[in-house]
Amino acid sequence: MNRRNLIAAPFLQLGRKARPLIAGGFVLDAFPLGHKLRDRNPFPAAKQQRKTPLVIVGGGMAGLSAAWWLLKKGMRDFVLLEMESEPGGNSRYGQNEVSAYPWGAHYVPIPNKKSPLVRELFEELGLLVDGELNERHLCHSPQERLFIHGRWQYGLEPEVGLSPKGREQFKRFDELIGQMHQTGKWAIPHAYGQVDAKLEAQPFPDWLKANKFDAPELLWYLDYSTRDDYGCSLNDTSAWAGLHYFAGRDHDDKGPFCWPEGNGFILNHFRQKASSQVQPNSPVYRIERNGKQWRVRTPNCDYDTPSIIWAAPSFLASYIIEGQPKATAFTYSPWVTANLTLDRPPKRSNTAELAWDNVIYGSQSLGYVVATHQSVAMHRDKSVWTWYYAIAEQTPDAARKTLISKPWEHWRDLCLADLTKAHPDLADCVTHIDIFRNGHAMVRPTPGFLASPSRQQYLKPQPGLHFANSDLSGISIFEEAQYRGIEAANHFLTRR
Ligand SMILES: Cc1cc2nc3c(=O)[nH]c(=O)nc-3n(C[C@H](O)[C@H](O)[C@H](O)COP(=O)(O)OP(=O)(O)OC[C@H]3O[C@@H](n4cnc5c(N)ncnc54)[C@H](O)[C@@H]3O)c2cc1C
Known part of the structure; x- marks a missing residue:
């Protein structure tokens, strides 16, 4: 093998000689049928x-x-x-011998009083009982953690190494969001509120600049949020949508509701x-x-x-x-979802236990959620992790070309390289990776x-x-x- 081939060799498959290679492939591919419809084939x-x-x-x-x-x-x-x-x-969702696991949507926040239809459904589902939360379906603790500067912290707002400027800007941003929420104009679904036409027309970066928000930690967090909910970067999002992610939800939300599937x-x-x-x-x-x-x-x-x-x-x-x-006017963000089956957990790196939602600071991915998180079993080695990546750094058309042209090995290696930053021995724990490519996954606001x-x-x-x-x-x-x-x-x- 010459040097070039060696570099191109599948990431992390090297050094796994004692263990079988990771199995898997693409699943739920809809391109052929979608393109047949688009091209009006008979x-x-x-x-x-x-x-x-x-x-x-x-x-x-x-x-x-x-x-x-x-x-x-x-x-x-x-x-x-x-x-x-x-x-x-x-x-x-999918299911294997370890757990059920999502291929896309994986949670719903607790609906507030402004969402009567969601509440009606959730009463029927037993998630709300006479208006009270059924705790069995609430996301167990710890819910979220962030890998930042080489260690895990609980919560997704960066705290480890946060500069005084970053701290001041997070506080000011939270206060502004609180004031917006108080107006009652920010609702979910948004038709129950009032969309501010000026904010809707304005790019989110312009609003942030005008309001003197420039701390890198805050900008990363806001960009993570728009990629998470809309699949597009902060730069492609309207100021209204960028703010709605926060102002539309209750601050003291005890949720979300989540399930393995x-x-x-x-x-x-x-x-x-x-x-x-x-x-x-x-x-x-x-x-x-x-x-x-x-x-x-x-x-x-x-x-x-x-x-x-x-x-x-x-x-x-x-x-x-x-x-x-x-x-x-409708544009859509392409997404990649990978489900990784683990036959043992990676070694723990520090004090923050595995959470339901695990995010890596600075990564282009959205991290992973753990399908077995809601399990009440005392001890559980095997698990399924769902890794999410919205290809937000390219235009949707370019991203779709990337999505369709790269082989399964490319996405497997990308996913492993991303998660290995936080879990150095991950490749030794994973037995299977299935990948779903979704070309028009989410509309972009x-x-x-x-x-x-x-x-x-x-x-x-x-x-x-x-x-x-x-x-x-x-x-x-x-x-x-x-x-x-x-x-x-x-x-x-x-x-x-
Ligand atoms: C990766 C990812 C993660 C997400 N996570 C969350 C989350 O955690 N929480 C959340 O609330 N939302 C999440 N979402 C958003 C999710 O899109 C919505 O919650 C919701 O499922 C969208 O439903 P929909 O019916 O509007 O559209 P879709 O789910 O797109 O449904 C459209 C349906 O139409 C079918 N269809 C298309 N063309 C035809 C045709 N010609 N003939 C017949 N059928 C056709 C499709 O097969 C599909 O079943 C996520 C989305 C993605 C992509």
């Missing part, structure tokens, strides 16, 4: 035809929330078409409720006007319907729905997106067509998906 003609009062397209949290709401209101006669073999979208916990409830309506393996490849009806085409069945709730990502609509304009004519056009219901994906909110979280789904369902019920 699908086999369906052998069946059906009439139905309503078709919901897309079985993510938005589509399933619409279904949940309709069923609650006594409406059972509809179908929900999901292109994948399982519903759930960004809230899907992440938001798959909620998904399973929806899936059970709507089991007769959900049709997996049903990619909708074309929707045509047929008088006052729509014809919704899938390879298995064509549906004639007067009403559609489009809960698939909005950018796809113009490729599928006849005459639908392009969703030009770029400056001016909420006010853009393109979004306004998609918000306005058309005769028999209502858009419902969480991307309409500019913020990809469960609460927004639920709100959009229920809004669309209510619109359908009113029209009927």
Whole structure:
């Protein structure tokens, strides 16, 4: 092996001669089908035809929330078409012999009184009992820790080595956020509050500069936050969205709720409720006007319907729905999620115990969450860690090219190299790494997106067509998906 090959050799696989190599591969790849839809490639003609009062397209949290709401209101006669073999979208999860683990969404903060729909669902799920928190589902302690300057600290706001300037700016930022929250204008879902148009149009860095926030620790923390919730860097985020991450939530939140399977916990409830309506393996490849009806085409069945709730990502609509304009203002961040199976924990480096959420200061990744964290077993060696990385340092188009062109070994090595900073012996603990590449994972709340004519056009219901994906909110979280789904369902019920 010459020197060049040696450098290119898989990171950390060297020196593991005594142990089997790490197994794994790509999972849940949606590129081939997605590109087939985009390119309007032909699908086999369906052998069946059906009439139905309503078709919901897309079985993510938005589509399933619409279904949940309709069923609650006594409406059972509809179908929900999901292109994948399982519903759930960004809230899907996996399972192996060690644990269930998320492929995307993994927590929901405790809904405050301004989120009645989330509270209603959470009562049904037993997460709230007569308005009180069911502690069994709250994230156990320690919840979060940060690896900074070679050691772990609890909490994600940098404290180790924090400069006096950084301390002053964190305090001032917290005070400002507290004042904003007090105004009642910052709500989740944000439609229950009031979006400040000036802040929404302003880039977050401009707001920070104008308010004299420049401490590197604070800027890192804010950039981590926008990458975590929106998949894009602080530079690409509107000031409103950058602040909403903090001002929209209660300061004394005792949450979040989390589960080994992440938001798959909620998904399973929806899936059970709507089991007769959900049709997996049903990619909708074309929707045509047929008088006052729509014809919704899938390879298995064509549906004639007067009403559609489009809960698939909005950018796809113009490729599928006849005459639908392009969703030009919608941009999406690509994500990589890796699930690592460990047959033993890495050696502990210092006092801060493994937390549910573990973040590395200065890293481009978002660190990892531990699927077995909520386990009440006294002793547990094996675990599954879910590592998240939004490719925020490239444009979305460039990042998607990287995402699709690099082999599994590239992402495996990137993930191990990242986590090895905090866990030097990690590669000896890991037996398996599966990787999910999600090219259009999350909508990006770029400056001016909420006010853009393109979004306004998609918000306005058309005769028999209502858009419902969480991307309409500019913020990809469960609460927004639920709100959009229920809004669309209510619109359908009113029209009927
Ligand atoms: C890595 C990651 C981590 C996240 N973590 C969290 C978290 O911890 N908490 C949180 O609240 N949120 C989180 N989110 C945000 C998450 O996106 C939302 O919570 C929510 O799941 C979005 O639901 P949705 O229904 O709006 O969209 P999606 O989940 O995108 O659902 C759209 C569905 O439409 C289907 N579809 C697309 N095209 C077609 C077609 N032509 N025909 C039929 N079906 C089609 C898709 O397969 C998919 O199932 C995370 C997202 C990602 C990517």
